[in-house]
Amino acid sequence: MWLIAVAVPLLPTIILLSSRYRVKVATLCRQAVAWALKLVRGKVCVRRTHAFVFSQCTHGKVDSILETFDLYAKTHPSLCIGPEIGEALDEVVRRVSPSRVLELGMHCGYTSVRLLRLLPPAGRLITVELDPLTAELGEEIILVAGFKHSQFQVLTSSSAEAISTLHLNIEPNSQTSEGFSLVLMDHDPQQYLPDLLALEREELLCPSGCSVLLINRSQRAEGLRETLDHIRARADFYFVKTELQFMVEVFYQREITV
Template identity: 75%
Template sequence: MWLVVASVPLLPAIIMASARHRVKVASLCRRALAWTLRLLRGRVCVRSTHAFVFSGCTHGKADSVLETFDLYADTHPSLCISPQTGEALDEAVRRLRPSRVLELGMHCGYSSVRMLRLLPSAGRLVTVELDPLTAELGEEIILVAGFKHSQFQVLTSSSAEAIPSLHSFLQLNQGTSEGLNLVLMDHDPEQYLPDLLALEKERLLCPSGCAVLLIYRNQRDGDRREVLGHIGARPDRYSVKSELQCLTEIFYQRKSTS
């Protein structure tokens, strides 16, 4: 409730911004309220999921953590991806064998654990989560699953803030042939295209090939069409590998111009 109260002082700024940019005030207010309600529900879900998994799993066993997640989702609302989507994610990780992975949208740590257990010994995951509480509880679940901080890094920030800082966290040098081999987007679908463009601008996608997995959770088709429209307009760099109900896999490759 405090988040709703805290959002009230922002209304004058919303009204001024809407007048300047000719955006309907009602639309902005609805989006602000929807964001607040999603955050409130998300925090409740994360607390409940964390407590269930932490107390019910075998500590140090990643598969036990995932099984407990799935058991919770059988009887409770959950922000975790479904087991079917998880299996598709597993298949992609096994096929790609990525060494550098970026996850945008950590949630409860479910997808983080799924990917970490399949990465090679030298593999590294950077996961980005906007909400501090979610990031803290998700990080604890990753540690409970048996992984060490040398294998992953949690960044508590927006994706827009995190992306420019990834070179240092991933120990990448601009202009080299290195980069991210796999990107999982499971945050705000409206940010998928801006973040994809930012990753390309920062030269964070491995030029020899990077898979980008997009999770869609009953979102409007417009978000998906926007991304696919950009992909279709760039056949020299992007292609769609697969489209499932909740998971779309695209592939980025920058061909040599020599």
């Protein structure tokens, strides 16, 4: 009874607050539902893509893996980035000739396989994926393609957590002691700028030159625009090398070579 006696005088305030903030509460609820649906659909997509590629490709054949991914993407909505971006990515990798590559956002393992097949024998790929299921299935696809654990490492964590510990996961190598010469960002665009700054702060970008590839998806371009605005304001270290509809290549250089 005493609870009722205390609550009754507060009813007008409770009603007022509920009325004032109901729009914000409704918006938060919709965002939470959208996030949950996106997560569920993403996992379904990863499972279906993996099952198709795993069952239809020729194991141990890299070209067969990529062709099967492309075949699936023609008829199904897919998280893999597809051959158009893949070919542009190949051109950058061949030009940069990196020995060590960082990939933020593994998805189904499609880009991981594309990257690994162009690295030198001593090259190494570190790929970061937040979702454990995606990381597990993506790693299996890499192994099915014929690559060995000595050639790549999968880190299951947020990009921010991974970057803070990357020094612990990089093996000393006289040829790659300067950090990453190629970084691919295909995760949450809201993290593009924070992660780029973190990579610079941790001295993980090769000072003599590092190409950073930012995948551009029109439905989530706000984070990309913010990143490009920052880069254009930092002309001392950054410049936009190539800007395509679906991918932007940013070049970072701290040491000026003569």
